[in-house]
Structures are given as structure tokens and as C-alpha cells.
Amino acid sequence: MAVPVVRSLEECADFATAVKPYIPQLYELPSRVLAVAAGKETLLQVYAETNPVVTGFALSVVLGAVFLVVAEINRNYSQVDRCWSLLPTLYIAHFDLWARLTGISSRRIDAALFFSAVWSARLTYNYWRKGGYQIGHEDYRWEIVRGQVPKLAFHVLNWTFISFMQSILLFLITTPVYTILLASTVEPNLTSADIAAVATEFGLLLIEYLADQQQWAYQNAKKHFQATGKPAGGFTQADLSRGFITSGLFAYSRHPNFAAEQSIWFALYQWSGYATRTVYHWAGAGALFLVLLFQGSTALTEAITAGKYPEYRLYQRRVGMFAPTGLLPYKTPERKPKIIRTSELAKRMHLKEAGKKQTTKSE
DSSP states (O other), rough: OOOOOSTTTTGGGGGHHHHGTTHHHHHHHHHHHHHHHSSOOOOHHHHHHHHHHHHHHHHHHHHHHHHHHHHHHHHHHHHHHHHTTHHHHHHHHHHHHHHHTTTTHHHHHHHHHHHHHHHHHHHHHHHHHTTTHHHHHHOOHHHHHHSSOOOHHHHIIIIIIIIIIIHHHHHHHTTTTHHHHTTTTOSSSSSOOOHHHHHHHHHHHHHHHHHHHHHOOOHHHHHHHHHSOOHHHHTTTHHHHHHHSSSGGGGSOHHHHHHHHHHHHHHHHHHHHHHHSSOOOOHHHHHHHHHHHHHHHHHHHHHHHHHHOOOHHHHHHHHBBOOOOOOSSSOOOOOOOOOOOHHHHHHHHHHHHHHHHHHHHHO
């Protein structure tokens, strides 16, 4: 069999039982694909007889190679970004399809796939409306990074992290679904805990949607203000002159959308932990790496933002990057006009008059 016969839920999360015995299939996969091309085996046979983690990982490596080639040919390094909102759902659909083909109950995986499909649709739309799929579009941060590191170093970064590691990461964050798949061989029915997990995911998705929508409204209002000089969208002139949003969810978190995104995949991992009755297990690696990725990318984003807008450093001190640090929302400090005393004003006028007399004498 391509998956182990487990006798307890805990075994489903054991790497030595669930994954390690099937690693050799990864080395055999290229020859089996060639056998399919030669007509010696059918694609369906190879797919069903290969562990789904092996197949998914292999696909992520192949896609990494595609991203690398396309990025180097076009000198555009946002190839993974264009697929970011699609690949996790593709991998979960892969686990769902494999379960169905091999006769394993897919009810619990269906629930994960349903949520993930909604997540993909929303995030893809958000990326599209910001121009992400326009020809030539690239994340502005890559241009800044290219200007800060040697050319060879940036190519190495693309060959490793940008193309391959990010592609593999998008598979790894979905591996908790594999442990749920194995748990379904022991406990096949959809439980109340599964429903609660999906509800949690949709709650996090709602937070991400609200944050993205608030950011979108602010950026559009700022563009209108810069073009016409007139505030719009319910924002004041001070709000738009600041350069960055501090209202709504952003009054409590500097990046509530990023916080929700990380939480979504951590919640999926927690769901698999509950399903397998384990506190922690190997499938949490993807969620952990995602958090590390967001730490680095957000730090870069904030360094750029702080260099553009003077008030941002104050905002950083008062509002948490992801989690709120207090109950009170952020408020822009009031700039009180400087009060000049009458005596001080008289002194200034006296000095001014003395300066004029001195100039007259010189002439």
C-alpha cells in the first residue's frame, strides 16, 4: 500500500510510520513517469500506488524548476506570487482525489478543501485587483533587494529561496491534510471538532478579508487625494497625508491581514493535531516556515515604509506587528501650535528693528 495501515490516531502523525517508509518512492518516481510515457504503466496506476506526500512534494519541486526558468528568462521574480493563492488548494485537492481513488473516506478532507477553495478565490481576486496578473508586474521589494546585493547573490537567492523553497513551502503548509487523511482510515466521519475547525478557518478568513478591504479602500482614497487634493472614502486630509492606514483593524495591528494568513495555516496544523490526538508533529514544519517567511518579508516591508513616512516609527512603537499589544486603538498625536509669549514676541521685534538699523548704518 502507498500509505501505512494505522491502528491508532497517534500513528497517523508519526513521521517514521506515515512518511519515512515511502521516501524511496520519490527516487523511483522519475523512472515510473518514463514508463508511463513508454506505455508500460498507466498514469492512474502510478498515481494511486505512490504515497500522496511523495507525489505532492515531487510536483512542488517540478514547479520550482518552472518558476526558476520563467523568472530568469523574463527577469521577473514574482512567478511564485502569481500561484501563491492557487497551489495550496491544488495540493489539498490532490489529497482529496487520492483518498477517493483509493477508497479512503474523504469527508474530512472535503471540509478542508471547501475552506481552501474559498480562501483561494478571495486571495486570487485580491491579487488580481491590485494588478498582480498584469504582464510585467513584479513585487516592488525584489527591485529593492536587487539593488542591495551583488547580481550573482540575487541569482543564487532565486535559484534557492524565491523559486524552489517558496514552491516547496506552499506544499508543506498543506501536509496536515495528509495526517487527516490517515486519521480518516480510523475515524472516517466528519466530527463536531472538524466543523469547529472549519468555522475557525472561516473566521480567520473574514479577518483577512476585512483587513485587505480596509487597505484597498485607503490606498484608493490616497491615490484620489494625491491626484485631486480632495479627501475621499471617509478619510480626512490628515489620514491621507500620513501615507499609511491606522484605522479599523490597523489601529490594533500593523498587519492584520498577514496575521490572519499565518493563523489560517497554523489552525490547519492544529486541526490535524486534534484529529490525530497529538500535541505537535512533523506536519507543523510548513506553518513554522511560513511564520519565519512573514517575519523576514514584513521586516523588509516596514523598513521601506518607515523610510517613506516619518510617523511610521511612532506607529511601530505603539502598535504590534501582528498581535495587538493593547486594548486602545492607535491615534495620531496632535500637533499643538507653538504658543509665543507677548514678551518673547516683543523681543523678536526689537531684534528685528535693531537689525534694520544696523543695515542702514552700514549703507
